[in-house]
Amino acid sequence: MRHDLTDFDRVVLPELELPWPSTLHPEVQGMHRALTDWSERHTLLRDEAERDRYAGYRFAWLAGRCFPRADPAFAQWAADFMLWFFLFDDVTADRVESAERATTMVRRLTAMLDVLDLDELGERPVHGETAWDDLCRRLRALVPAEENYQRWATAMRLWFLSLTTQVFDQVRTHRVSPRSYASYRRYSAGLKPPLALADVANAGSLTPEEFHAPEARLLEMYATHVIGWSNDVLSAPAEVHEPATRSLVTVIKDAEPGRSWQEAVNLAVDQTHAEIAKFAELAEQVRRSASPQLAGWIDGCQDDDRHGQLVPARHRPLRPHRRRPSRAIGRSRTMAIPRSLPPGPAPGPEDLWRLEQQPALLEDFRASYGDLFTLHRPDQPRGCSSAPPTTSAASCSATTRNSTAWAPPCTTT
Template sequence: MTGRPAPATAGRTAAIRIRHVYEREHEALRKITGLDILPWQGSCHAAAADAEAATQAWLRKHGLVRNERHGDRARRARYAWLMARCHPHADRQLLQTLADFIAWFFIFDDAHFDRTRPDPQHVITAISAVLGVLESETATSSPVFGEAALAGLCKRFRRQMPGEQYERYAQALRLYVSSVAVQTLGHLDDRPVSRPTYETVRRYISGVEVTQALIDISSTGAMTADEYYRPDVRALSRRMNNIVSWLNDIHSLAVESYQPGYFWNMPALHALDSDSLLDGVHITERRVRDEVRAFDTEAARIEQRASPELQGYVEGMRLWMRGYCDWVAHDSQRYSSTHAPHDGTDTTDTTQEDGHGPRTHRARRPRSSAPHGPRAASA
């Protein structure tokens, strides 16, 4: 007598099947960019190339390039070009801080959460490091990889924006690392989560909430809290988040298929019903198109009586969505299927700031009143 497989076994089998389906369909999948979905025109900051060169130097200065393989990955990603396309009207100093931050965000996320095997103790250590920096804007005397660099970035953002807006950014970053904890719990069980659960967690773990908090300051100026937190403005922001997050799920299929552990995304969850990632991608595309239409309808209603700052925020969201897709299509190789087998996993594991030695889980030392060590200086 045969029975149904245990839930965890069934989940593992499903995840492995998704990877096999990707291998079968990857030639068709790699041609899907999503550019034809977005009706808005893009733009790019004139200082994009200069910002990119400065970001690459900043990464090396702050120990965020651990070896030549990771350096090559960072150069191919061209992180500053993403911010140049998404914030084309930012002043030069703010553009640089945005560029350095988004490079830090991707690299920190890869090193601690995405491209290493999910280990709860390591995840907790990395999350507590971010939360601690946001409390004090200083790193511990024994910082995890990327911790001191974040402390410097927070000081720079603090100088470049009003206090209330800085707190929006800080709160969004707290929600991001909190969602990582939820994701880690999900990885303890191989069964896929429900789509509604995935969609909610995805909006926070994508980091889009963090970037949204920085849109208005790079455009027409900081919105008031009353405007930023209006229910209709928050609903419109969720539309943008869904669009970027779900398109990213399509773009990152190649790399994610090589990541350690069992990771789920929107096309993969839809594909469980059809045994075809192409079907899952097409369903995801249709849902993105629905979100774009809803965004346009709701944005037009908001803009009728919007302040200049709110109008700048709405237009900034359009630029961000288009800029992200243009970056994927024209600038970056972060999601390249050619490099996916090497980029999808990190074999150089570290949690300590010097980037050397095996992964360890040391107790957190007390947070000092001033940074310590050669890489703990202000960014």
């Protein structure tokens, strides 16, 4: 449904803080290069428009933060999987508003389910199916036991099937209650698959008793809420303009239309912070008697909790900023991302070159993005004037981001 955005421009977005640190896998640069080669082999990005769009999403860095201690082969698999996952979600489940799009979605979903269930490709593979088959076969060889693979496969089946619930809700339901939204969001957000592998990526496999224990299931639920809802909050400035897209913010607003957008955002943030507190309290209790493997799985859940703060890079342009407790969203439909959170899309060569010409903006950029970027002076890109620019780095990004090459534009640490 289309929302009345009368007071949305005046919304101030509070910070979302997590009580544990974020780390990065040391092999992330090589992961990015290998991911590029892998995507080209499977023709995942089919044209220049898709390559431009996905150039800045930095899936190797997303995987490197979700699985910072994983074996290099597993971390590479995770980077490849995340590119495939987000592309499949965007192409298959977003904006299914016609019978033709629904038919395409069903064909793609059933093709991927058949790869999982039958362990074979269809006669005429759909886009992404060969890459999906490769991911399934590689993961089966990487994990220590079939049990680990099946935990992940079951989580993927739940995600595939939850997409149909999400689409039906979008096209047939005028409003949905916050409780109902939270129910299917636990699955449609696609967070259970990586959490099912958080033990393998850290201290080793959980026993079936540990994995299925009520405390572990509660921790997983809290983690999915933290990731999914923080994603909803940080993506709100883009998603409120999309009538077919629901988020925790819009669902809270719809439940009481008289409530302001600021109240809806504040309630969503409070709800997310409450889940963070529940996870932290229960994790501390479980750690007291946990095996090394269970403690490692909890560490992995905490790493994945950064997932919801990284994903909104898909919804925001590059924008240097200073650390502030909050900032009005404003008419640009751009949000202020706190310094404590990982940044968004990687800047292109033109962005970096222009920043080098403006020392004040460069220092601001270093202050905001220095934890992930080591800036260097790139060669002047073709088409860039040698005269000092008059536009801001934010506007440069808005105009040049679509020309960013798929190869990494800067050195990342």
